[in-house]
Amino acid sequence: MIYAVTNGLLYVCFAILIGVHFLSLFPKEMSMNIKVKDRLMFGITLVIPILAVIPIIDLVNTISKYRDDYGFTSFVYVIKEIEIGRAWFILLLLCIFHLLLLLIRKNVLISSGIGIFLLLGIILTQSVVGHVASMASYPGALAHTIHLLAVCFWAGTLLVVSWLANDETNWHVFINWFSAIALLCLLLVTFTGIFMSFSLTTGTIVSPWRVSYGQALLIKHLLYVALLLFVFINAILVRKKAKKSDFSPKRWWRAESVIILLIFSVTGFMSEQEPPLNTEKLANSGDISILFRIFASVNMGDNVLFAPNLISVFFILLSVVFLLSTVLVFWFHEKVISTLLMSGLSVFSMYVGLMSSVTVL
Secondary structure (H helix, E strand, O other): OHHHHHHHHHHHHHHHHHHHHHHHOOOHHHOOOEOOOHHHHHHHHHHHHHHHOHHHHHHHHHHHOOOOOOOHHHHHHHHHHOHHHHHHHHHHHHHHHHHHHHHHOOOHHHHHHHHHHHHHHHHHHHHOOOHHHHHHHHHHHHHHHHHHHHHHHHHHHHHHHHHHEOOOOOHHHHHHHHHHHHHHHHHHHHHHHHHHHHHHOOOOOOHHHHOHHHHHHHHHHHHHHHHHHHHHHHHHHHHHHOOOOOOOOHHHHHHHHHHHHHHHHHHHHHOOOOOOOOHHHHHHOOOOOHHHHHHOOOOOOOOEEEOOOHHHHHHHHHHHHHHHHHHHHHHHHOOHHHHHHHHHHHHHHHHHHHHHOEEEO
16 A cells, blocks of 8 residues: 555656646746745655655565665665666656756756656656566557656646646636647557556456456546546536636646546556466465455456446446536536546446456356
8 A cells, every 4th residue: 555655646746847847838828827836846856766765675675585685785786786776776866967957947948848858767767667668668668658748747737737826817728728738648648558458467358357456457447537527527618617707617627636646546556566467377376356355246266257237237327327417517516526426426336337247257
């Protein structure tokens, strides 16, 4: 669980820094009035290597059990000899360069451009040691980098604007151009996500669901569907609501950012789980997800497949009803909490429906 928190926060840090630098590239008349204190940028940059070092420390503790030396010597060994350690050291150097950039920056455009370039390097260090890079080599690392960058540009801009904007004088101008950026990022996230999912899972569609990684991937996909609904609300329906002078879109951007933060947490959990490339071996060894044990009524070692039944169809249809209710609650009542509740019930109902479809081969 600690990795779900630390890795999730790591993605949030990437997103906020990229969002701030990205928005700084636009003239004031095209952006929102956002004032981010330097100490916040400093703090986030300092936190990144601290959050990223947690897996390194865990690895050092493991290696120390099999070596005569301990502590700092084992840490140096990991940094010098193991890929994940070398990647962290490069990340640390890039974070130091980013701190220096924040100290000496004068021209906002140049500083923001260099800042984005440094953050690209930081994200690349995470991608080359990720699961997809291990399984699909350079194409996997490239897909992971594009995926994470697209998420950070989209989510980072949304997080910064929805939580740090001081006023809403230019929000209608902002949403006109940001919708196009969000759509491009959405397409990149979707296609690279599909590539990575196929690279990391094998067997039938439900076979990976038996292990923790597969369960997390399923939940992430369902949350992504809910996120797409909020993208539709913010990109299409908000514009129509904007004709009302007292309507504020900021709270709906915040609602979308809540779902993004949930996806970050699930992704953080997945990054430290073993991909289900051999689910039969994992299942036979008893490494079955507790969620699978609760919601799927099949034996642990059985070969499973997807076979909808009356119960699963009911819950899937109920999920669709909750999705439609999300849009209706937004349009007629403009209640953020109720809209999030409806989307959450939709995700849960779809999950139960899919898990109820699991049967023995």
